[in-house]
Amino acid sequence: MKQTVVLYPGAGVSHVVAMTELANVFLKHSYDVTMVMVEPPFKSSDSGAAAIQRIAASNPSISFHFLPALPAPDFAASGKHPVLLFLQLFLDYNQLLEAFLLSFPRKRLHSVVLDMFCVHALDVCVKLGIPVYTFFASGASCLSVLTQFPALIAGRRTGLKELGDTPLDFLGVPPMPASHLIKELLEHPEDELCRAMTNIWKRNTETMGVLVNTFESLESRAVQSLRDPLCVPGRVLPPVYCVGPLVSEGAKDGDGAERNECLAWLDSQPDRSVVFLCFGSKGTVSAEQLKEIAAGLERSGQRFLWSVRTPAESLDAKKYLEVRPEPDLDALMPEGFLERTKDRGLVVKSWAPQVDVLSHRATGAFVTHCGWNSVLEAVSAGVPMLCWPLDAEQKMNKVCMTEDMGVAVELDGYMTGFVKAEEVEAKVRLVIEGEDGRQLRERVAARKQEAEAALEEGGSSRAAFVQFLLDVDSIGEQIDE
Template identity: 75%
Template sequence: MKQTVVLYPGGGIGHVLPMLEVAKVFLRHGYDVTMVLLEPPFKSSGSDALAVERLVASNPSVSFHVLPPLPAPDFASFGKHPFLLVLQLLKQYNERLEGFLRSIPRQRLHSLVVDMFCVDAIDVCAKLGVPVYTFFASGVSVLSVLTQLPTVLAGRETGLKELGDTPLDFLGVPPMPASHLIKELTEHPEDEICKAMMNRWKRNTETMGVLVNSFESLESRAAQALRDPLCVPGKVLPPIYCVGPLVGEGAKEGAERHECLAWLDAQPEQSVVFLCFGSKGTFSAEQLKEIAVGLENSGQRFMWVVRAPPSTTEGLKKYFEQRPEPDLNALFPEGFMERTKDSGFIVTSWAPQVDVLHHPATGAFVTHCGWNSALEGITAGVPMLCWPQYAEQKMNKVFMTAEMGVAVELEGYNSDFVKAEELEAKVRLVMESEEGRQLRARSAARKKEAEAALAEGGSSHEAFVQFLSDAENLGQN
C-alpha cells in the first residue's frame, strides 16, 4: 500500500511553486502526494489565482484538495498589519485541515509537510499523532539568521530599526546589516507583528525536521551553523535536510512558446540583460523612467518584464488584486519604445522566467532576489544584479553577493531608488568587464554544483533519502 504525503503550502504562488517541486521528489520516491490549497479570502481574478489553476492543470500526478473557504474577513475594520490577518486566517483553517487529515486512513498517512507560514498545523498533527515536517522555501542562510534572531532580540529594550546599517553577527553567514532583516522583525520586540513573526520562525524548527530548498555546497557554512549546538543555546534543533535546488522546469516539448523566446532566438549568445521582479514587484512611474534611461544608455540588449505602478489600495487586498496592463507610452521617456525597438523587448505581466534564463542569448539577470528567482538564476548559471525590495530579499542579496559570489548589487535599493547611471554602470560591468567575466565563471561553476547535488548520489539526493529513512525510523518508535 502506497503511503500518502500531504503538503500544505498555505500562501500564494511563491509558496505553492516550490512545494510542487517537493511533491515531484516524493512522487519519484514512490509516494502518493496530496497538496492542500486555500482559496484567497475573497474572489479574485488575480494572476496568482490563474497561475495556481495552471499548475493544478499541468500536474495530474499530484492530488489537490481545496479546503472549504472561510468567510471573507472584514479588511477595512481589521486595523492591524495585514500579515497578522493572514496568520489569523491560517490558524482558523486548522479545523478544516484536521477534518481532511482524518479522512485519510492513519496507516496510509506518512506525514504532513508544512510551509514556513503554516506552522500552526503542528498542533493538528500533535492531536492526531501524525509526523510533521517543515519545508523552508527560502535558503539555509535565511533560516540560520531567523533561528538565531530570538537570542539577539531577547536582551534588547529597543527594536533593531535604531541600529540602521550596523552589521549583526550570526553563526554561518556574512555580517548582516540590521536594516536588511525582514522589516517587521526590526520593530520593537514587544510589538505585535514582531512577536508574531518571531513565533513563526521559532515554530519552524519545532517540527521533526526541516527540508530546505538549497544545496549543501551553496550554503555550507549556514548548514553547519544550524547543526552546531551553539546555534540556539539550550535548544536542540531538528535535522536540517538541504534537498534543493527545487525549481520549476521550462515549457515542455511541443508546448506553445511565449513570443519573447522567439525574439531571444534572434539575439547573439549571452547578449541580453533580463529584468524581472517577481509576481509582487512594482515600481513608481519615476523609477520605471529611470530604468528605461539606464537601459538605453547602457547600449545592451534587454528584455524587461514591466508591471503597472502600485495601486493606491491599502492592506492585504492589494496582494490579491489583478493589476491593469501598464500604459507603456505614458510610463517611458518619449521615443524610448521607438529608439529601442531593435535592441529591447518589453513583456507586460508574465514571462516564462525559467525558459528565458536558460536561453543561450540571456547574459545577465536583474532580480528582486526572491529565493525562487535566485535559485533559477543559479541553476541557469546566469550572473545576477540584485535589486531587493521586501520580505527576506535584502538578506538574500547579502548572501548572493558576499557568500555565493554570483551577483553584484545595484546601489540605491536600500533607499528605494536606483539611478539610471548606477543601472547603466552595473549592467556594463557585468556584460563587458573583467569583473563581469569572473562573475560569469563563478555562476557557471555554481550551476555545475547544483546539477551535481541533484544527481543520484549527490548531496541533495542523499539528504532526501536520509530524510525518508529518518522519518521511517521515527514512525517505528
C-alpha cells in the same frame, strides 16, 4: 498500498511553486501526494488564484484538495497588519485540516510537510501522531538568521530599527546589517506583529526536521551553523535536509503549449548578450523608477528583455486587491524609448516565462528582486545576477548572494528605494562586457555545475532526501509503538 504525503503550502504563489517541485520529488519516490490548499482571501491576479489554478492543471499527478473556505478577514476595516490576519486565518483552518487528515487511514499517511507560514498546524499533526516536517522555501542562510533571531531580541527593550545599518553577527552568514532583516522584525519586541513573526520562526524548527530548498555547497556555512549546538543555546535543533535546488523545468518542446513571443525574440539574439529584468510575481517599482531604468538601459547600449508591471501607486487599494491591469507602456516609458530601442530591446507586459528565459542561451544577466525561487532559477541556469531587493527576506538574500555565494552584484540605491539611470547603465555594462562580469560568470557557471551534481544519483541533495525518508520511517515506527 502507496502511502500519501500531505503538503500544506500556504497561500503565496512562490510558496506553492516551490512546494509543487517538492511534490514531484515525492512522486519520483513512489508516494502519492496531496496538496492541501486554502482559498486565497481575495480573488485577484495578484493573490495568484489564477496562477495556482495553472499549477494544479499542469501537475495532474498531484491531488489538490481545497479546504472548505472560511470567511475572509476584512483587511480594510480591521486595522490589523495583513500578516497577522493571514496567520490567524491559517490558525482558524486547523480544525478543517484535522478533519481532512482524519479522513485517511493512519497507516496510509506517510508524513505532513508544512510551509513556514502554516507551522501552527504542527499542533494538529502532533495530536494525531503524524510525522510532521517544515519545508523552508527560502535558503539556509535566511533560515539560520531567523532561527537565531528570537535569542537576539530576547530581553531587548527597543526595536532593531534604531540600529540602522549596524552589522549584526549571526553564525553561518556574513555580517548582516540590521536594516536588511525582514521589516516586521525591526519593530519593538513587544509589538504584536514582531512577536507573532518571532514565534513563527521559532516554531519552524520545532517540527521533526526541516527540508530546505537549497544545496549544501551553495550555503555550506549556513547549513553547518544550523547543525551547531551554539546556534540556539540550550536547544537542540531538528535535522536539516538540503533537498534543492527545486526549480521548475519550464516549458518542454512538444508539450503542446504555445511558445511565448519573447523566446522567439531571444532566438535572434547573440549568446549571453541580453539583460533580463523581472521583479517576481508581486514586485513593482514606481512610475518614476521605470523611466529611470529605461534611461539606464538605453544609455548602456546593451540588449534587454524587460517584464514591466503596472506600478502599485497608479491603482487604488480596492482595485489593487482585485485585479492588476496591463501596464500602459506608452504612458510609462520615456517618450520615444520603445521606438529608439526596438532593435535591441523588448518590453513585455506583466509576465515572462522566467525559467525558460533564464535557461535561454541568449540571456547574459538577470536584474532580480532576489526572491529565493528566482535566485535558484538563475543559479541553475548559470546566469549572473544584479540584485535589487524589494521586501520580505530579499535584502538578507542579497547579502549572502554577493558576499558568500559570489553569484551577484548589487545595484546601489535599493535601500533608498531609487536606483539611478547611471547605476543601471554601469552595472549592466559591468556584467555583460566587463572583466568583473567575466569572473562573475565563471563563478556562477561553477555554481550551476554544483547544483546539477547535487541532484544527480549519489549527489548531496538526493542523498539528503533519501535520509529524510529513512528518518520518517523510523519516527513512524516509534509513534506506532
